[in-house]
Amino acid sequence: MIGRLRAVTLDCPDPGALADFYSELLGMPVTRRDHDWAGIGDGTRPVIDFQRVEDHRAPDWPDPDRPQQMHFEIRVEDIGVAHERVTALGARLLAVSEERPDNLYRVYADPAGHPFCLEFTA
Structure with a gap:
């Protein structure tokens, strides 16, 4: 290290x-x-x-001309409750992936446009 x-x-x-x-x-x-x-x-x-x-020029995920630059991956216990809370705080939902019921994630933009993911793993 x-x-x-x-x-x-x-x-x-x-x-x-x-x-x-x-x-x-x-x-x-x-x-x-x-x-x-x-x-x-x-x-x-x-x-x-x-x-x-x-x-400041915010990312515009998934636009390659304005890439995400970085993002947080945040594990949550209840993705529905987490969705309600982050959108109430000003997050904007960008994408949803529920392809596997044991691993759900959603991509959001924070109030300044930075993408972050909420992930639920059963």
């Missing part, structure tokens, strides 16, 4: 708003918030930081 992951940083137009979104989604408290930077973490996992980028 060369090193350990400390943080993942996402570019976005509003760091505080995106920190609030992922704080609620992942159950990690907001640990830093200022005009250009916000972060969430719980001390047991790498932190997730959000940095302001003027003229």
Whole structure:
């Protein structure tokens, strides 16, 4: 091992708003918030930081001209309940895959346009 992951940083137009979104989604408290930077973490996992980028150009999954760049894969216990909660927080459903009843996933965009997946495995 060369090193350990400390943080993942996402570019976005509003760091505080995106920190609030992922704080609620992942159950990690907001640990830093200022005009250009916000972060969430719980001390047991790498932190997730959000940095302001003027003229942010959001991904447009699955458009290869504006690729996803990165995404989170988030395992959930109940995909229906998780869907309701993330859309209430401002996520947008992009795609659904229910090909196998024992492995369901859905692709969403967070409020800044970054794709993430919710996955349920029976």
